[in-house]
Amino acid sequence: MCMEVNLRAVVLDILEEIESNNEFSHIIINNALLKYQYLDKSKRSFINKLSLGIIESQIELDYIINKYSKTPVKKMKPVIRRIVRMGVYQIIYMDNVPDSAACNEAVKLAVKRGFAGLKGFVNGVLRNISRNKDNIEYPDYNKSPYEYLSVKYSMPMWIIELWSGQMSIDTVKSVLEGMKCEKKTYIRCNTSKASREQIKELLQRENVTVKEVENIPYAYEISDYDYIAGLKSFQDGMYQIQDISSMLAGEYTAPKAGDTIVDVCGAPGGKSINAALKMSEQGDCGRVIARDLSDYKVALIDENIKRLNITNIQTQVYDALDCDESLINKADIVIADLPCSGLGIIGRKPDIKYNASPEKLQSLVDLQRDILKVVSRYVKSGGVLMYSTCTINRAENEDNADWICKESGFTKDGEYHQLLPANNSGMDGFFVARLIKS
């Protein structure tokens, strides 16, 4: 007999694991969803929405709890803190869950996890918040805009301050809005296997909803599938999942037929694959050398190129900090999509915002410069260095691009592109600089 699964208990386990492991929350959530693959789609989506939502909205949830609980969040027992956050998230954000169910289930969970003595406390705090949920007082946007944005969008204050030094407060707000809105899935069609129309048809036959993407002919936005790796079209290598900002980086790269391209930090292979396909589409497939730091990372690239059946990419385990003398002045294009603070993809990986710090950002700037200094040597005269990151941080982006131009004799090819997750675009934040070796 199949036991009824308590979905909130599953979420509680996920939250516990995220706090005790050094692993990204989306990986832990995906593993749980795989384990409970046999559940209805609606139940799995409840698990996903609730666990991800609690992490995304933690600063706001704690702010609300602290307003209505005599014991501050920080002083609560970890299990109780998680249970209360879970209850508050349902009360504030899940209209289809009655507040009474959110409260009762939280109380039951507290008892089940050995805290029967605190059931009155859990019940009291949650009922109090439920009663007052339409009158919660947030910081005043006009008086303290940073504090308001930090609470309302659960973004650490120092990140709001950092961005406010780089863009207007209205743009910061729209970035935060963009990060909070529903994430979309985009695919890059494998044009070496089938035309985009054929790929659209295959997807539609699998009941997937397919939408065109403006300005990128080989991309689609897809939705209404259950589990992407379970789709036959995915297994047959008809496409690669890739964010549009990353595909736009591929557009700026603009490889020519027969180019030699070195992707120095390549895993899991998105940019390499895009460049390889773009060359194949022009008739002479050239060659891409795709590298990363470890066997594990390179295996991720291998897995993708095998599934997509791409033959013009050669993979190698290679530390980008070590200079490879054999490549000096040999590449038409070097793709340097470097490790970065990832502030542009907080919408997809919310724990980035809690783990980042000003000190970590500075050490990434140093690492990026060290890598750029080495790999810029591989670009032949007149060739291209594509520097990109998935962050929104001038020191890692524009400043580093300017620095390498000065340091190693490159010039800007057009403007730098700082893509932002604007309202409802579902796009990640991304930076691309196309630099030409003088």
Ligand SMILES: C[S@@+](CC[C@H](N)C(=O)[O-])C[C@H]1O[C@@H](n2cnc3c(N)ncnc32)[C@H](O)[C@@H]1O
């Ligand atoms: C932003 S990701 C690259 C994403 C990839 N370009 C794509 O589009 O799929 C950065 C990669 O740099 C790799 N990396 C970090 N330090 C490195 C190093 N010293 N040498 C080579 N790769 C490194 C990481 O393992 C990570 O896979």
